[in-house]
Amino acid sequence: MxxxxxxxxxxxxxxxxxxxxxxxxVAIFKRAKGCRSMELRRxxxxxxxxxxxxxxxTVENHTVDFRxxxxxxxxRGLVGQYFAAxxxxxxxxxxxxx
Numbered sequence: 472m473x474x475x476x477x478x479x480x481x482x483x484x485x486x487x488x489x490x491x492x493x494x495x496x497v498a499i500f501k502r503a504k505g506c507r508s509m510e511l512r513r514x515x516x517x518x519x520x521x522x523x524x525x526x527x528x529t530v531e532n533h534t535v536d537f538r539x540x541x542x543x544x545x546x547r548g549l550v551g552q553y554f555a556a557x558x559x560x561x562x563x564x565x566x567x568x569x
Contacts, residue, residue: 472507474565475533477523477558485553486519492549493523499542499549500525505532519555530562 481489493511500509508526527533537543 472526472528472565473530473533474563475523475525475527475560476563477525477560479521479523479558480517480555481519481521481553482555483519486513489521489550489553492553496546496549499546503532503540503542504536505529506537523558527562533562 479489490511490513497509500506505528506525507528508524510524512522512524514520514522525533527537
């Protein structure tokens with residue numbers, strides 16, 4: 472499994488609406504091919520900054536299957552208007568865990 476980490480900065484004052492949109496999007500991720508988990512975390516020091524952690528079976532499940540699907544369009548429709556800038560996304564593989 473790989474983990475997508477998306478750093479998302481939202482427009483100040485839209486945090487509650489963004490969080491509500493992500494809650495609504497849980498079902499979108501649950502039905503996406505290869506998606507195993509999804510978690511949103513909010514920065515304490517920068518309250519308009521979030522990190523979205525999504526577990527995928529493969530990188531392609533995210534970059535090809537999800538991004539090329541109606542699910543992606545629906546996701547962006549729920550939350551895209553709150554983005555202050557495009558999310559910064561990377562994929563990671565666990566090398567040490569406790």
